[in-house]
Amino acid sequence: MRITVLAGGIGAARFLRGLRAAVPDADVTVIGNTGDDITLHGLRICPDLDTVMYTLGGGIHEGQGWGREGETFAVQEELAAYGAGPDWMHLGDRDIATHLIRTRMLDAGYPLSAVTAALCERWKPGVELVPMSDDRVETHVVLEGRAVHFQEWWLAMRAAEPAQGFVSIGADTARPAPGVLDAIAGADVVLLPPSNPVVSIGAILAVPGIRDAVARTPAPVVGLSPIVGGAPVRGMADACLTAIGVETSAAGVGRHYGARAEGGLLDGWLVDTADAGTEVPGLPVLDVPLLMTSVQLTAAMATAALDLAARVR
């Protein structure tokens, strides 16, 4: 079975771990969000790709869901001693090694997809991890009278200042990375995991050609709600949804993606049991527990998503 997943960071990474446990023999391609990418201290940082890679490769800090286990921060402390900002994104020492290799390979002319494949040779995530694009695309947040990089809004400001919208800088001319469109068109199932619908899944869909590929794939497309009981399971997706006028609810996000039959993207929508009764026009909605507190529970979620896909096929 060929499964293609559009993935953000922590939520997607945990979902993928469950998916891999549910169908260990499946051929999984992960199209990773690179809209959160940023260059700090000359290092090219791809938070979502790394979170997926570290999580599936067994190197993630389980407690926080991002970064490396057993991480230290000597380089960051030293940069601070030099007064070299910014200090709102704490780069761990181990993590910096990943960024050094990535930056060096990019500088040498390798596309991000090749760099990601090279890094995955060590981590062996058990999926094919492909960035949404080899071109630089960065999500910026429109605030009152200015715009800041998504990471600054998310990490430094904790999304406290209301966003008026998001700009995907570079998306207009970006092309999907090699293999991305084929992975969507040739999949048996396409899944939208419980990632941030705006700055993760939305950023991927903003790369010209990807939204269209999802809308046209012969494969069933099933999504899992990142909103449970009217709030994000984790993170601050509500701040993103509010900014684009989408209600922070399982129904709101389902309607935002929309049914393929009505010009949207989905053939099925999975919500948490807390949201049983959710209705989205034109879409079969199934409720199952959507809390990823263990690999087993997450595998059950993944199985439910695949079952729903089989039903709507």
Place this chain on the structure above:
Amino acid sequence: MRITVLAGGIGAARFLRGLRAAVPDADVTVIGNTGDDITLHGLRICPDLDTVMYTLGGGIHEGQGWGREGETFAVQEELAAYGAGPDWMHLGDRDIATHLIRTRMLDAGYPLSAVTAALCERWKPGVELVPMSDDRVETHVVLEGRAVHFQEWWLAMRAAEPAQGFVSIGADTARPAPGVLDAIAGADVVLLPPSNPVVSIGAILAVPGIRDAVARTPAPVVGLSPIVGGAPVRGMADACLTAIGVETSAAGVGRHYGARAEGGLLDGWLVDTADAGTEVPGLPVLDVPLLMTSVQLTAAMATAALDLAARVR
């Protein structure tokens, strides 16, 4: 008093600490060797500049004489886990912060001299530290049938394979960094500390214009022997001297620099008491203890060098 010092790494750094203690009010300009510089993992590394900066700034690992005190190696270990070589130059985490800032500033277009000044704003070495050149100059070692970067020969091979010579790549078109020639021409005293005469002092003198500036300065030029009792005080200078046909002795190095009166560089030569009786044609030779085992003893060496300079003026 304006003192200009041509400096390599550890030996020069320790000498400079003594010099600063001996004449705290002097205006000291240090022309640092950058021939040992290397780019590893995309990071621009200037070992000699950093050794001087850390030593005078109080950040040096006293025991080993290079690198930072309390250093950790998480990034290097992680690079090794990725299989990202080479592994023969162990970069410490704190040290990497320095290299990150330097690399970022160089990439942004700042010359190395400006970068060095910026780094010194933190360390406050109490001297003006200027690289010999803003242009890239790198010492490579000629071996049987091939040439390798000096650092590879020095660190990976421990200078065990005999050098047939040294090539200062880039030196032919390099220009002295801003201020270098003026610091030599306008000094009251020019000192050659007990640095490696070949790959440290020799690399500085290989930048067109610098040797000439030393030969023509109205200031007295006094050198201190890095060879005591026929052996280098530390390091493997003997392997370098042998490669260029210079005897590893206080007399050999003195003759290598030569008396200004006879077309050389020196007006005075300081050797260790173990080498009392050393004769160099045309040059006053003074013997004093040249072991830099404490700042006090080193200050006495520096005072002796300045006294000799005053005598030969």
